[in-house]
Amino acid sequence: MGNSHHKYSEDELPxxxxxxWPLKEIRAAIPPEMFVRNTTKGIMFLxxxxxxxxxxxSIALRIDPFFGHAVVKSVLTPFGAECVRYCAxxxxxxxxxxxxxxxxVIGHECGHGxxxxxxxxxxxxxxxxxxxxxxxxxxxxxxxxxxxxNHASMERDEVYVPQTREDLGIPEKANHEIDWDELFGDTxxxxxxxxxxxxxxxxxxxxxxxxxGQKNYPKWTNHFDPNSIxxxxxxxxxxxxxxxxxxxxxxxxxxxxxxxxxxxxxxxxGIPWLCVTHWFIMITYLHHTDPVLPHYxxxxxxxxxxxxxxxxxxxxxxxxxxxxxxxxxxxxxxxxFPKMPFYHGPEATKYLKAFIGDQYVYSDTPVFKALxxxxxxxxxxxxxxxxxxxxxxxxxxxxxxxDQYRVKREGT
Numbered sequence: 001m002g003n004s005h006h007k008y009s010e011d012e013l014p015x016x017x018x019x020x021w022p023l024k025e026i027r028a029a030i031p032p033e034m035f036v037r038n039t040t041k042g043i044m045f046l047x048x049x050x051x052x053x054x055x056x057x058s059i060a061l062r063i064d065p066f067f068g069h070a071v072v073k074s075v076l077t078p079f080g081a082e083c084v085r086y087c088a089x090x091x092x093x094x095x096x097x098x099x100x101x102x103x104x105v106i107g108h109e110c111g112h113g114x115x116x117x118x119x120x121x122x123x124x125x126x127x128x129x130x131x132x133x134x135x136x137x138x139x140x141x142x143x144x145x146x147x148x149x150n151h152a153s154m155e156r157d158e159v160y161v162p163q164t165r166e167d168l169g170i171p172e173k174a175n176h177e178i179d180w181d182e183l184f185g186d187t188x189x190x191x192x193x194x195x196x197x198x199x200x201x202x203x204x205x206x207x208x209x210x211x212x213g214q215k216n217y218p219k220w221t222n223h224f225d226p227n228s229i230x231x232x233x234x235x236x237x238x239x240x241x242x243x244x245x246x247x248x249x250x251x252x253x254x255x256x257x258x259x260x261x262x263x264x265x266x267x268x269x270g271i272p273w274l275c276v277t278h279w280f281i282m283i284t285y286l287h288h289t290d291p292v293l294p295h296y297x298x299x300x301x302x303x304x305x306x307x308x309x310x311x312x313x314x315x316x317x318x319x320x321x322x323x324x325x326x327x328x329x330x331x332x333x334x335x336x337f338p339k340m341p342f343y344h345g346p347e348a349t350k351y352l353k354a355f356i357g358d359q360y361v362y363s364d365t366p367v368f369k370a371l372x373x374x375x376x377x378x379x380x381x382x383x384x385x386x387x388x389x390x391x392x393x394x395x396x397x398x399x400x401x402x403d404q405y406r407v408k409r410e411g412t
Contacts, residue, residue, distance in 0.1 A: 001202040007176040008211060008394075008396050010397070010400055013265070013397060013398065013399055013400040014398075014399050014400070015399075015400060015401070015402045015403075016294060016387070016389075016399050016400065016401055016402060017360075017401075018294065018296070018300060018305050018387060018405070019304060019305055019356060019359045021304065021306055021355075021356070022321060023302070023303060023304045023336075025355075026304060026336060026352070026355060026356065027336075027337070029351055029352070029354070029355035030337075030348050030351045030352060030355075031348075031351065032349060033344075034340060034344040034351070035337065035339070035340055035344075036341075036344075037114060037115065037117050037339070037341050038115055038341065039115070039116040039117065039118065039121060041341070041343060042106070042115045042116055042341065045106065045325065045343070046103075046106050046125065046129075046394070049099060049102050049106065050102045050103070052099045052102075052323075053096065053099045053100065053103065053161075053281065053396055056092060056096045057096070057268065059092070059094070060089070060092045060267075060268060060272050062195060063085060063088045063089060064085065064091065067081045067082070067084060067085035067088070068081075068188075078179040089267065092272075093271045093272055093275060094275070095323075096275075097270040097271070097272045097274075097275025097276060097278075097279065098275070098279070098316075098319060098323035098324065099272075100133060100272045100273060100275065100276045101275070101276045101279040101280060101323065101324055102323045102324055102325055103129055103132075103133065104129070104130070104133050104135070104276050104280060105324055105325045105327045105342070106125070106129060106325070107126045107129035107130040107133065107135065107137065108123070108126075108130075108327075109126075109325075109341065109342060110122040110123065110125050110126025110129070110130075111137065111140070111141035111144060111145075112145075112148075112339055113132070113339050114338065114339050114340060114341050114342070115341070118317075123137075123138075126141070127241070127242075127245055128245075128296060130245070130250065131242075131245030131246060131249055131253045132249065133273060133276055134204075134246065134249060134273065136207065136223050136224065136239070136242035136243060136245065136246055137242050137245060138235070138238035138241055138242040139207075139223040139224065139230070139231070139238070139239045139242040139243075140207070140223060140242075141234055142228050142230065142238070142239075143158050143223065144158070146158050146230075147159050148338050149164065150301075150302070151288070151306035151307065151309065151310070151335060152288075152293070152294065152295050152296055152301065152305065152306035152307065152309035153296055153297075153301045153306060154295055154296065154297045154301075154361040154381075154388070155297065155298075156214070157214065157306075158213055158214055159206065159212055159213055159284070159288070160183075160212060160284070160285065160288040160289055161213070161214055162217060162295055162378070162380060162381045162388070162390060163379070163380045163381075164280050164380055164381055164382065164383050165380055165381070165382055165383050166306065166383045167215070168183070168379070168380050170380065170395070172184060172383075178395065180394045180395060183393075184218060184379065184393035191375065194375075195371070195372070195375050198281065198285070198375075199277075199278045199281055199282060200274060200277060200278060200281070201277075202277075202281045202285075203277050203280060203281055204277070204339060206223075207222065207224070208222050208223070209221075209222060210222060210362070217229055217230075223239075223242075223243075224239070224243055224246075225239075225324075226239040226240055226243075234385055241248070242304070244280075246404060253269075256269075279324070282367065282371060283315060283324070283328045285371070285374075286311070286313055286315075286328070286367060286370055286371060286374065287310050287311060287313070287328070287331045288309075288310060288346075289374050289390075290311050290361070290363065290370075290374055290378070290390075291374070291377050291378060291389065291390050291392070291397065291398045291399065292311075292361060292389075292398065292399055293309045293310070293311060293361065293389075293390075293398075294309050294386075294387055294388065294389060294399075294401075295309065295381055295389075296386060296388070297385070297386040297388070298386050299386070300386035300405070301386075304336065306358070307332070307335035307336040308332065308335075308336075308356060308359045310331055310332050310335045310361070311331070311332070311361040311362065311363050312328075312329060312330055312331055312349070312360075312361070312362045312363070313328050313329065313331075313362075313363050313364075313365075313367060313370065313401050314329065314363075314364045314367075315328030315329060315367050316328075316367065321396070324345075325342045325343075326327065326342055326345050326346060327342065328367075329345070329346070330342075330345030330346055330348075330349045332349065332352065332360060332361065333345055333348050333349045333352050340354055376392065376393065377390065377392045377393075378390040379391055379392055379393055382407065384407050385406070385407040386403035386405060387405040389401070
């Protein structure tokens with residue numbers, strides 16, 4: 001019992017000093033061949049993914065006929081056959097979801113210009129792949145590029161911008177006077193519901209309503225309106241083209257539904273697509289949200305500090321490395337150099353790590369555990385100060401800025 005009364009003291013937290021190197025020094029530490037894009041290699045990865053998807057699809061076509069067969073039913077009993085049939089579909093959804101996510105990652109590479117030296121190749125393939133997975137390619141590419149250019153800036157980042165004490169209406173009182181339970185006293189069941197809602201709906205909600213995006217954008221900001229604040233006049237035609245891609249998918253899915261029935265379309269395509277949304281949100285949320293990662297205001301922010309404010313994770317082990325093209329295992333290097341092809345990530349990360357040392361963040365916490373922990377621990381940041389860390393449901397951080405960056409406040 002005694003330990004639970006240990007008084008929280010900000011002075012005892014590990015210190016953090018933002019990195020001082022200019023980007024060109026960091027880039028010079030990485031061999032130039034790591035930046036070379038190989039279109040043929042990229043296309044081979046794309047073909048591999050398409051072949052995997054087609055193979056999974058053709059195996060899934062056999063699931064229902066096989067378990068509906070009289071011999072199988074007599075061996076397994078009708079109930080047993082039905083149970084195993086559901087398990088078979090679950091396996092298909094898991095792997096096809098990962099394969100589709102890998103395809104989405106290749107579309108994302110195209111959006112960064114990392115897939116090929118040829119813009120037309122990047123945009124043609126990226127447009128088709130992302131439209132097929134319900135992502136407006138050009139519109140998302142534009143806002144995603146701005147996210148990369150401003151990552152971890154409180155004022156300018158596009159996504160995962162932390163809420164402040166003020167946003168949540170938490171008074172600036174000494175800690176013991178605030179009823180933290182009243183503010184954050186959600187039951188674990190409600191937290192789980194909110195987390196599942198985030199996992200399945202966050203990406204469509206971001207595209208449609210700017211949920212978790214920059215707070216000072218106007219109310220109806222979204223990725224489908226060519227006149228949105230997200231886009232310049234010159235980008236409007238690209239936004240319309242993205243919308244045409246999505247409209248083509250609406251038509252395709254409607255037509256497939258009239259041909260094969262809604263249940264078939266949902267089973268073969270709908271559920272794996274929902275898995276893409278889940279994996280993609282989980283990957284990006286966990287890259288940018290962790291109590292050890294800083295956020296910056298004003299002059300303390302620069303591009304390389306923002307790039308280092310991400311975390312590499314051992315995401316689903318070999319499955320994450322193989323199916324997801326290392327996107328989660330080697331994300332920090334991608335933030336420093338978004339045009340670097342994913343297949344150079346593992347090698348280039350060794351050089352980056354050797355150069356930036358403990359500014360490089362890696363976590364081997366199992367990802368579902370990390371998702372639950374960070375969803376609970378990362379609640380808000382302070383209203384003032386230029387180097388900020390997330391605080392939990394008791395208003396406590398696990399890291400603090402070095403003295404020259406601190407804002408002294410009551411009760412800390």
